[in-house]
Amino acid sequence: MKPRVTADQHLLDSQRRSEWKQKDAWRTLRILSEFVDGFDTLSDVGSAVAVFGSARTKQGSEGYLLAERVGAALAAEGYAVITGGGPGVMEAANKGASEAGGESIGLGIELPFEQGVNDYVDIGLDFRYFFVRKTMFVKYAQAFIVLPGGFGTMDELFEALTLVQTKKVTQFPVVLMGTEYWGGLVDWMRDRMLEDGMVNAQDIDMLLVTDDVTEAVAHVVKGAAAVKDAD
Numbered sequence: 001m002k003p004r005v006t007a008d009q010h011l012l013d014s015q016r017r018s019e020w021k022q023k024d025a026w027r028t029l030r031i032l033s034e035f036v037d038g039f040d041t042l043s044d045v046g047s048a049v050a051v052f053g054s055a056r057t058k059q060g061s062e063g064y065l066l067a068e069r070v071g072a073a074l075a076a077e078g079y080a081v082i083t084g085g086g087p088g089v090m091e092a093a094n095k096g097a098s099e100a101g102g103e104s105i106g107l108g109i110e111l112p113f114e115q116g117v118n119d120y121v122d123i124g125l126d127f128r129y130f131f132v133r134k135t136m137f138v139k140y141a142q143a144f145i146v147l148p149g150g151f152g153t154m155d156e157l158f159e160a161l162t163l164v165q166t167k168k169v170t171q172f173p174v175v176l177m178g179t180e181y182w183g184g185l186v187d188w189m190r191d192r193m194l195e196d197g198m199v200n201a202q203d204i205d206m207l208l209v210t211d212d213v214t215e216a217v218a219h220v221v222k223g224a225a226a227v228k229d230a231d
């Protein structure tokens, strides 16, 4: 199948200058409508946690089962689970949440190869623009739980860390699940980023790195309680 040209690709194309004048201004209406749809659909969702991780994690693998357990544990605590709606870790977290009777939400993204949201999404939205979709994750989730993943996962993780660091969001727990996978990155942050003065110790301390689903969810619940106390 030939890859489809996506809306994001058109918008970000730096070659076709002629389109900038004629088409980009109108594209803003489409972008606006994505915000409206997202706000409209998600404004009724209760407390929610976003679960991120690789789109390539195989069904039935250790990582998949871990994400299912995370989804189920969040549902048991009354949290809606928001994912990127795709396969792998996203599907597993949606499955865990949905099968445990929780609210299972998938914010899908238009990609060059057609895919649609996974089968375990109960409330689904499909976005054309990554940046609109990312706003929804941060706005409607009270915390991020991040499982092993690649570039997409890193993007979501570092966006959250930047928003917390710059105080654009406050009291936003970020949990890294998988000490083996994340250990090297966190060590590098301490040994290199921190040593070279690129971040503060508090910036790194905001991360909880664990293998324990119960601890991950307890951390999220504690973060939510802190927000309530501050209100």
Ligand SMILES: CC(C)=CCNc1ncnc2c1ncn2[C@@H]1O[C@H](COP(=O)(O)O)[C@@H](O)[C@H]1O
Pocket (backbone or CB within 6 Å): 051, 052, 053, 054, 055, 056, 083, 084, 085, 086, 087, 090, 108, 109, 111, 115, 148, 149, 150, 151, 152, 153, 154, 156
């Ligand atoms: C098999 C494959 C590549 C499917 C792509 N299908 C996808 N569907 C939805 N969200 C995605 C997809 N790929 C990446 N993402 C986004 O990026 C993250 C995963 O990227 P990665 O696999 O770690 O880098 C997810 O949390 C999700 O928000």
